[in-house]
Amino acid sequence: MRALREAMSGIRRAPVLTLLSVMAIGLSVFSIGLFALTAHNIDVALSDVEGRVEVVAYLRDDASEEQIAIARHEIESFPEVESARYVSKVEALYEASRELTEFSDVYSDLEVNPLPASLEIRLEPDHRTPDDVEAVADRVSAYQFVEEARYGREWVDRIYSLRRVAGGAAAILGISFATGAALLIGIAVRMSVLARSREIAIMQTVGATDGYIRRPFLVEGLVTGLAGGLLALGLTWGSYEAVQRTLVSLAWLPVPWTAAGLAFAGILGMLAAGRAVRRELRRLDVH
Amino acid sequence: MVQLRSVTKSFGGSSAAVQDISFHLRKGEFAFLTGDSGAGKTTVLKLIHMLHRPTSGEVRVSRYSSSRIRRRDLPGLRRRVGYIFQDFRLLENLTAEENVAFALEVTGMPRAKIGPRVQKLLSQVGLAARAQAFPRELSGGEQQRVAVARALANEPLVLLADEPTGNLDERASAGVFGLFQKINASGTSVLMATHDAELIRRHRDVRVIELEQGRLVFDSAGETE
CATH class of the missing domain: 3.30.70.3040 (Alpha-Beta Plaits)
Known part of the structure; x- marks a missing residue:
């Protein structure tokens, strides 16, 4: 409860910084969302062809x-x-x-x-x-x-290699976008941590454990990440609707994918926050 | 209680911040740590608080030793060693009461116990009536009293004060110093860094440890352990 209260207070104290973090996460996860949407539709098309094997x-x-x-x-x-x-x-x-x-x-x-x-x-x-x-x-x-x-050997081979290429490309691009997103979030959260560097030093002085100091930042990172994930979901849905209405009929992402995307954004926010606080704690550490 | 044995601390420069310092602050003892700016007073306090690790030698505080202490033991040590800064270091967004409660919350004390304890601490420093005030609404002397209440929250064995009256007028300084004497009378050791020669002259009964360019040059207790 304290961690949540502190996290909310941290967000209220630096709304612009929080908004920047949410946008950084949102845009990064949005690029992953767009890619997932494309990959999913390629998969749907391939499954349709594959079904005829x-x-x-x-x-x-x-x-x-x-x-x-x-x-x-x-x-x-x-x-x-x-x-x-x-x-x-x-x-x-x-x-x-x-x-x-x-x-x-x-x-x-x-x-x-x-x-x-x-x-x-x-x-x-x-x-x-x-x-x-x-x-x-x-x-x-x-x-x-x-x-x-x-059994149309050539077709089976071709479909199978297409699927493998699509899967590989999805993994590589997904990892690249996720790394970019993590770096952006890391910078945003680090700014937030630095803004509260004095507070962290005071906490250490009165005998707070690292876990006690870290928790509110982790919750803040989680909340920011989830907000960024929701923003990304909204943007991906908007793009899907736009393409659907003007260009071509598409399949929307399966529910487990969107849930995984949101969870991913939340965890990404939390990990980035954890890393930023750990660095700050090490900086202030006994030397 | 607090023991420094041949402690040297250098930060990589040509000369050490403190060099070969030894002294022993006993339980319930009050001492001034004096010297000009840059003499090494703050470094000594930070070594005792284990914010710095000695380059050589050993610092012992109760059962904690600088040569053996593990990272996870540091919070425990810092709860037993109160630290007071010249610039108070209060959290601006918290009231006086919350600033003190904060030092208890970090120990995991139940909320029900924190309230009465904070009231008692604020009464002890004469600030019960200003519990709801934010630091910006308090005078320098009052802010320092809140900092003292916070430092006392976990019943420390020793109180380290780094120029605690440096930012205060004469009346407020006398008030804060009186508070330290009261705390010391209840059994807590106090090591107060100051370069206020007048304050030291007025309290001839208090032990004086003097530093000059990082070296201990005088100890009125006549011991350099």
Whole structure:
């Protein structure tokens, strides 16, 4: 309670400095927010494409219905597999003529259906990596009545590397922005600590422990950080709305991301404050 | 109580701020620490308060030794050694009462006990009626009394006063000095740094430790331990 009271009093005593700190944190976290919004939307787009990754096992014409039913059951029990749909020769022809309308006449004139029956195997979201897709394709190919298993290897590889690049870029830029934000906050909080250097020295003189001296500053850093986080959230939301209305439809950040962003801003404020006070305590320390 | 043994402190310059100083301030003793400006009086007080660490030699305050004390023990020592500055060093945004309470809060004393104790301390220094005043509303003498009440809050074994009357007029100085005598009479040792020769002359019964250019040149107790 004392720490909170002191922190609030510190904020009231130096409103301009506090406002500067909030803006420093707000703008830094806002840049992270914008990046997170972009990264999230790239992720959503990639997940959409990735969701279409499937292994198609083309079946020989002599495969019996019983064999297919057993195989389908077995394939669906693979941990990597979400579902396996049987597409009969008739359905394949129907779908082909529906999807490729320019060849519909050719399909209708056929005397023998040349399209094979198949099993369309969808993979679990966690198992859409190139290795898993290839492994499932290999296992499925092992069935005698499977003529061939295809999965668009190039696409899977490309999507997977795109995702890795996006993830890596997100991590690098996120760390860079966070470091910049921490430096800015550090400067702002250090100014606040220096403004109260005399007070800290008096506290030491009367026998205050480091923890007692540090606590109000940590709370002040937390409050300032959270305020900066809310500012960043507001700015990110404003940008999202602006883009949404004028340019392109976007997905808003998931709730855990915004909560993590706020917590991050608060913790950043607290850590920066802690570092600034520690430096000041060392400066005033016995020498 | 307070013992300095061959203490030298240098800050990296060509000459030491204090050099080879030894003296012993006993329990309940009152002493003036005198000398011209720059003689090393404040350095000696800061060495005793362990704001400075000796370059060589040892400072002992009760069970605390400068050569063995750990960082986490410093708050404990400083609660047992009251320190009074020439410029009072009160927190401007706190009332007299809150300035004194503050020294008790840092020790973790329960709030219920702090109130009555602060009232008692302010009465002891004659400021009970000005408890709600802010430092800017108090005279220099009154501010110094608040500082004394704050220094006494944790019942220190020894009170260090650095030119406590330096900023006060004659009447206020006499009042503050009288307060120190009263505190000393109750058993607290007092070491008061001053270059007020008149004050020292008026109190011939008080021990005088004199410094000159960082060296101890005179001790009326005749001992240099």
